[in-house]
Amino acid sequence: MNDCIFCKIIDGSIPSKKVYEDEQILAFHDVQPQAPVHVLFVPKEHICCADAITEENASVVAHIFTKIPGVAKSLGLVNGYRIINNCGDDGCQSVKHLHFHLLGGKQLRAEMD
Numbered sequence: 194m195n196d197c198i199f200c201k202i203i204d205g206s207i208p209s210k211k212v213y214e215d216e217q218i219l220a221f222h223d224v225q226p227q228a229p230v231h232v233l234f235v236p237k238e239h240i241c242c243a244d245a246i247t248e249e250n251a252s253v254v255a256h257i258f259t260k261i262p263g264v265a266k267s268l269g270l271v272n273g274y275r276i277i278n279n280c281g282d283d284g285c286q287s288v289k290h291l292h293f294h295l296l297g298g299k300q301l302r303a304e305m306d
C-alpha cells in the first residue's frame with residue numbers, strides 16, 4: 194500500500210520511535226500520545242482494519258498480543274494498561290492499517306466513549 198503511512202514506517206521511509214520489532218510486527222511510539230505511554234502495534238503485512246481479520250491472517254494478531262506484556266513491562270506499565278483498536282469510520286480509525294494502541298502510565302478513565 195504505497196499511500197499507507199504505517200507501511201512507510203515499516204519500510205523505514207518515514208521515521209518512528211521503535212520500541213519492538215520482529216519479522217511479523219513493529220511497535221512504535223504514537224506521535225500524539227494520549228497517555229504517558231502510548232505505543233502502536235502494527236502487523237508488517239498490510240491489513241486495513243479489524244474488520245479484515247480472517248482465519249488466514251489472524252495469527253499475527255495473536256502474535257501482537259503475546260508481545261504486548263513484555264513491551265508494557267519494559268515501559269514501566271506494572272499497574273495495568275489499556276489496549277484499543279479503532280475500526281472504520283464509526284470507530285474513528287484514522288490510519289487504515291490495523292493497529293492496536295497500548296496506553297498506560299496513569300489511571301485511565303473508566304469511560305470507553
Ligand code: AMP
Nearest residue numbers: 198209222223224225279285286287288
Ligand atoms: P487511529 O485513530 O486508531 O487510526 O490511530 C492512528 C494513530 O496513529 C493516532 O493515534 C496517531 O496519532 C498515530 N499516528 C499517525 N501518524 C503517525 C506517525 N507518523 N508516527 C506515529 N504515530 C502516528
